[in-house]
Amino acid sequence: MSPTEGPAERPAERTVLDARDISRALTRISHEILERNKGSADLYLLGLHTRGVPLAHRIGERIAAVEGHEVPVGSLDVTMYRDDLRSQPTRSPHKTSVPGGIDGRVVVLVDDVLFSGRTVRAALDALNDLGRPASVRLAVLVDRGHRELPIRADHVGKNLPSALAERVSVHLSETDGDDGVVIA
């Protein structure tokens, strides 16, 4: 390997899921959600910013295609509920939008990566202030392990054992221009 070959010191990036893998995983999650809920009654898909939001919309489209009618999709920003607010500069919150409200609904939280579980904990706190869902479930595209809280996902696109030092990044066409899950 010649030293002029480029970023040799960077650990090799490995694509774990390509666009078609992501599509298949989301289709399976959509069916699992419907199966578990015995249909789409009272379902509410709630995407966590940033990449959970487009994922929730994609799952919503798949469910609509199967069921023949739309399922409400919302977005949730948990910035203000994070437990690490004080350890970094403030970030601007994104839009929280729950059209129609979540009272009595079966809320499925959707996020791209499940890691420490702290984002989901913050999301559960945020839900508390937004209403009272009948139940809450969690769907994630990737579960990379290393939980720091007693939280687990109900629907997982891919279990991805990873080292703590590794970085798992999800790219989506809506936010990044292309679809893919990369580990580095």
Next chain:
Amino acid sequence: MTRHLLSIDDLSVDDMTTVFDTAAEMHDVQRREVKKLPALRGRTVINLFFEDSTRTRSSFEIAGKWLSADTVNITGKGSSASKGESLRDTVRTICAMGVDALVMRHSASGAALQVSQWVDAVVINAGDGTHEHPTQALLDAYTLRQRLGSLEGRHVVMVGDLTHSRVFRSNVKSLTRLGARLTVVAPPTLMPSGIGAWSKEAGFETSYDLDAVLPDADAVMMLRVQRERMAGGFFPSAREYAVGYGLTRDRLATLGADAPILHPGPMNRGLEIAADAADAAQSVVLDQVSAGVAVRMSLLYHLLAGGDVS
């Protein structure tokens, strides 16, 4: 972002945009059943007001409470200041209790800056003499953005007692930096000295003729005229002021129907603003009040929630 907010000068245009964007999200919280966010849990905010205020003080108090901060109000009357304690001793005593932020209003220009040098807490200027009132200017600009979209190139007309107005001074800075075309109107006796040089430097227009500029306005901001100024000989009578510089029913007819009417309050109906204008569909006076809470939540969040950024 800045550590203290003493003047609009502490904020870059990017900072202001950040404050507005966060305020828009805070505005949504205002419409929720549970108006509470945990971001400032465990932080203490003291509202220290040496001058009368209803809306600014309660707005800061509500903003702090909705962010879960503990807020305490101290007014000049009834505090040890009225027993002769110096300002320095008062603020240092309060801050010794373990305070994270001090929201302060004082009749002396520069009081907030002075206090910021004495204490460790974050200091937010809620009005100092005739100098600045930055949070009012931010909520005005936010309200205008909500109504007009961008401020870039829009013509804002500000009318009133410019000499004694801290709202005017802060607004000139924020509006010109946000790209608005600004014309300020006042009778010659209430036009601040040295405004010629300032207007050239900051890039805004001055006028003594409200009727000439009003038809061309995208928004008009009426400033409060203090009746006690009459005693100072700045204008002969309330009626004469209203005829020359008030937003009367006749003038309202010359204003574009979409042009929002702003007033920082409290309004003197019949003096600087006629009831027809104050209650017109295009009046956004109450929107300003509700925006005030959202903008102050945004500011408290950005100034207090984060960790030390060193």
